[in-house]
Amino acid sequence: xxxxxxxxxxxxxxxxKVWSRNRSVFMxxxxxxxxxxxxxxxxxxxxxxxxxxRYIELIEGMSYPRFIAPALIAISIMNSAFFExxxxxxxxxxxxKTFDAIIATPLSIEExxxxxxxxxATRSLIYATIMLPVIAAFGLIELxxxxxxxxxxxxxxxxxxxxxxxxxxxxxxxxxLNYPAFLFITPMFLFSGTFFPLELLPQPLQYFxxxxxPLTHVVGITRSLTLAxxxxxxVLHLVWICVVSLVLFVLAVNLMRRRLIV
Amino acid sequence: xxxYTCCAAIYEHxxxxxxxxxxxxxxxxxxxxxxxFDEFVAVDNVSFTVEEGEVxxxxxxxxAGKTTTMKMIQCVSPKTSGKLTVFGMDVTTQPxxxxxxxxxxxxxxxxxxxxxxxxxxxxYSRYFDRPRAQxxxxxAELLDFVQLREKQDKPxxxxxxxxxxxxxxxxxxxxxxxxxxLDEPTIGLDPQARHLIWDKIKSLKAQGITVVLTTHYMDEAxxxxxxxxxxxxxxxxxxxxxxxLVSEYIGTDIVDAEHNPRVIACLNRMxxxxxxxGDTVRVYTAHPQDVIAALLNDCGLGTITARAATLExxxxxxxxxxxxx
Numbered sequence: 001x002x003x004x005x006x007x008x009x010x011x012x013x014x015x016x017k018v019w020s021r022n023r024s025v026f027m028x029x030x031x032x033x034x035x036x037x038x039x040x041x042x043x044x045x046x047x048x049x050x051x052x053x054r055y056i057e058l059i060e061g062m063s064y065p066r067f068i069a070p071a072l073i074a075i076s077i078m079n080s081a082f083f084e085x086x087x088x089x090x091x092x093x094x095x096x097k098t099f100d101a102i103i104a105t106p107l108s109i110e111e112x113x114x115x116x117x118x119x120x121a122t123r124s125l126i127y128a129t130i131m132l133p134v135i136a137a138f139g140l141i142e143l144x145x146x147x148x149x150x151x152x153x154x155x156x157x158x159x160x161x162x163x164x165x166x167x168x169x170x171x172x173x174x175x176x177l178n179y180p181a182f183l184f185i186t187p188m189f190l191f192s193g194t195f196f197p198l199e200l201l202p203q204p205l206q207y208f209x210x211x212x213x214p215l216t217h218v219v220g221i222t223r224s225l226t227l228a229x230x231x232x233x234x235v236l237h238l239v240w241i242c243v244v245s246l247v248l249f250v251l252a253v254n255l256m257r258r259r260l261i262v
Numbered sequence: 263x264x265x266y267t268c269c270a271a272i273y274e275h276x277x278x279x280x281x282x283x284x285x286x287x288x289x290x291x292x293x294x295x296x297x298x299f300d301e302f303v304a305v306d307n308v309s310f311t312v313e314e315g316e317v318x319x320x321x322x323x324x325x326a327g328k329t330t331t332m333k334m335i336q337c338v339s340p341k342t343s344g345k346l347t348v349f350g351m352d353v354t355t356q357p358x359x360x361x362x363x364x365x366x367x368x369x370x371x372x373x374x375x376x377x378x379x380x381x382x383x384x385x386y387s388r389y390f391d392r393p394r395a396q397x398x399x400x401x402a403e404l405l406d407f408v409q410l411r412e413k414q415d416k417p418x419x420x421x422x423x424x425x426x427x428x429x430x431x432x433x434x435x436x437x438x439x440x441x442x443x444l445d446e447p448t449i450g451l452d453p454q455a456r457h458l459i460w461d462k463i464k465s466l467k468a469q470g471i472t473v474v475l476t477t478h479y480m481d482e483a484x485x486x487x488x489x490x491x492x493x494x495x496x497x498x499x500x501x502x503x504x505x506x507l508v509s510e511y512i513g514t515d516i517v518d519a520e521h522n523p524r525v526i527a528c529l530n531r532m533x534x535x536x537x538x539x540g541d542t543v544r545v546y547t548a549h550p551q552d553v554i555a556a557l558l559n560d561c562g563l564g565t566i567t568a569r570a571a572t573l574e575x576x577x578x579x580x581x582x583x584x585x586x587x
Binding site for chain 1: 299336338339340357358361362364366368370371372373374375376377381385386388389390391437
């Protein structure tokens with residue numbers, strides 16, 4: 001049976017059963033899970049925003065904490081979905097054999113992987129939702145525009161979940177997941193218009209960031225929303241995220257199928 | 263006490279129409295079923311039929327192709343060629359419908375360590391669209407059946423090996439399956455735990471559930487299986503009822519004697535059927551007294567053991583003694 005890398009998966013509403021399995025686990029330890037998105041923005045804001053930021057007069061006409069606030073949310077969206085669908089999914093797939101147990105039931109592997117991705121996206125949504133009031137308490141974001149970040153977090157989270165799942169599908173072992181984490185996620189964290197404007201990068205690198213660093217687009221949108229200043233690129237960022245998410249979603253499902261169905 | 267009648271109530275819910283569908287045709291039909299991984303042929307054109315209500319066994323050394331065959335029946339591993347139907351449905355085109363009727367105990371424990379005993383069954387029931395109201399009663403009943411009711415709120419890591427196997431059996435029953443697939447159901451268990459699992463399998467069979475199992479344990483196969491096949495190198499070597507296989511390939515009894523040239527000469531004179539296994543000569547016979555008398559009188563031997571022939575003798579005779587990795 002030959003299947004390509006871009007065979008469109010057949011799915012049913014059963015994908016939500018996998019999603020609700022992961023939600024049940026998440027809710028069992030909700031205290032520890034709700035902790036990071038609450039603390040993380042505080043640490044970054046104090047260290048970079050109010051610490052380092054004291055030496056920065058104005059950046060693009062605004063205070064430094066105000067500049068990095070949307071980036072902190074975008075980074076959290078990225079990390080929560082990416083790490084859920086790399087280390088988290090790998091542990092469920094390889095060590096816990098959870099996927100094997102589920103595909104012995106009427107669910108298909110395509111539905112299992114899709115459920116995992118939807119859960120990764122949901123985690124991003126939860127984290128963004130918790131971070132918003134924390135950051136809003138410092139008066140760094142505009143309301144109600146910033147509330148649109150909540151639904152957007154699901155979409156952007158889905159993108160990073162799909163990226164993570166592609167790596168999970170091809171990684172030889174759990175340690176090798178450090179490569180995408182350090183060679184892809186960490187550079188994105190630093191160079192996607194997060195802590196300094198993209199325009200400071202040499203022009204070729206700016207193009208590279210726009211083409212290959214998804215976080216650039218996510219920060220573009222969250223910053224428009226927290227400042228309540230929709231930029232001309234808003235729609236472009238959104239289209240980029242939607243198209244790439246869709247392509248990588250189909251790729252992730254097919255790669256996983258190749259790995260698990262032999 | 264064991265509740266042998268557990269699940270009977272659950273099985274009454276199975277509609278008569280569903281029973282009729284199953285009754286008209288065999289549960290599993292495999293014809294020239296083949297599975298190939300690149301160059302390696304794991305299952306080499308096997309054919310077999312499993313009838314409703316029977317316990318059907320797959321015996322064979324490691325790497326014989328038993329588990330691969332189970333995975334094709336479960337619709338989780340696609341076949342390379344040949345025909346395979348379960349309840350009259352093709353595994354390639356109707357996996358979802360087939361899986362709805364199956365209960366699976368995999369070789370490797372894959373209970374969900376993120377959940378308790380009770381939650382494992384609850385979460386699993388969701389995959390089968392079981393309505394929550396029914397499920398709670400059913401889980402209680404199943405936990406009674408496998409004698410884990412008092413452990414229901416314990417995390418999985420606190421269960422012993424035998425308890426985990428029993429919980430997996432309970433999980434496999436959560437959808438009231440018509441066919442139960444047990445891949446090495448008692449692997450690594452102590453004798454008490456094995457007996458308990460055997461009792462459960464027998465009581466499920468008594469309720470009319472078809473059971474397909476793989477095992478390395480010959481006593482397990484002889485005890486449980488109505489019919490079985492012995493597989494090796496991806497092929498089915500023999501099939502039949504355990505007793506019939508023993509009498510056909512071995513005879514009724516075995517006499518084990520010391521291996522030396524005098525004994526061999528003696529046995530050749532008698533025209534006895536025998537095999538040499540290291541330092542033992544294994545004589546197949548229906549008349550053990552005569553063989554023993556002859557060996558003692560004519561050859562003056564010391565160590566002789568007579569015993570009933572078992573399935574293990576058939577297995578070793580057919581698959582050889584070479585160690586499999």
